[in-house]
Amino acid sequence: MTDAVQFIVEGNEHLVLGFLRGLFIGARLHDWPVVNDERGIRTESFAEQLKGWVGIVEPINHFVVPATAAPQVLAALSDPRCKGVKLREARIVKAASFSFKFKVFTEEAGQQVRDIFGKVPADVHVTGFDPKETRGAPDTKGVELYTPVHHYRLQGHGTVAGPFRHVLYVHEQARRLEQIAETEMVLELGAELTAG
Numbered sequence: 001m002t003d004a005v006q007f008i009v010e011g012n013e014h015l016v017l018g019f020l021r022g023l024f025i026g027a028r029l030h031d032w033p034v035v036n037d038e039r040g041i042r043t044e045s046f047a048e049q050l051k052g053w054v055g056i057v058e059p060i061n062h063f064v065v066p067a068t069a070a071p072q073v074l075a076a077l078s079d080p081r082c083k084g085v086k087l088r089e090a091r092i093v094k095a096a097s098f099s100f101k102f103k104v105f106t107e108e109a110g111q112q113v114r115d116i117f118g119k120v121p122a123d124v125h126v127t128g129f130d131p132k133e134t135r136g137a138p139d140t141k142g143v144e145l146y147t148p149v150h151h152y153r154l155q156g157h158g159t160v161a162g163p164f165r166h167v168l169y170v171h172e173q174a175r176r177l178e179q180i181a182e183t184e185m186v187l188e189l190g191a192e193l194t195a196g
Helices: 013-026 047-055 067-078 107-118 164-175
Strands: 004-010 060-066 087-102 126-127 132-135 150-163 178-183 188-193
Touching: 004 067, 013 060, 060 067, 067 087, 067 188, 087 107, 087 126, 107 150, 107 164, 150 164, 164 178
Parallel strands: none
Antiparallel strands: 004 060, 004 087, 087 150, 087 178, 087 188, 126 150, 132 150
């Protein structure tokens, strides 16, 4: 069972986002839509971006909505009164994933990393997360901003995968800690949806 649907819509970004937000407010839909480029979710290929830049196609907007809101979004986009926006595609999001790596030099930051990737929702899988921790001699302890030898270091990498909303939650937590370098989220897309 999916928890989300990705929409690709042609049209001016401000018009599309205004339309989308107006729809969610007017229909009292919960779980605000997620705009891909605002949240670090991979969108189109470089070729599609290039077409947009040279004006071959209208600007393209990617966003993800809860599966429960998808029928209303589809119906609104197919309404002939809806001018200036055109549905290109709507696909079920089967899963999402991202990779990460980190290197931290304080035990506090190390605990934050362990909390982010060690306490994920039950249906999210973290693979390859086996952090390596090193501690120096007690006399190396102190201010470490520019020191070549750190008293404490925790480093590692891994991959997070699972349902869209839960992976998005983990991705947002990782983005808050600057010592974590995370990739864009990649969506695994399923069947295409149509209005009707």
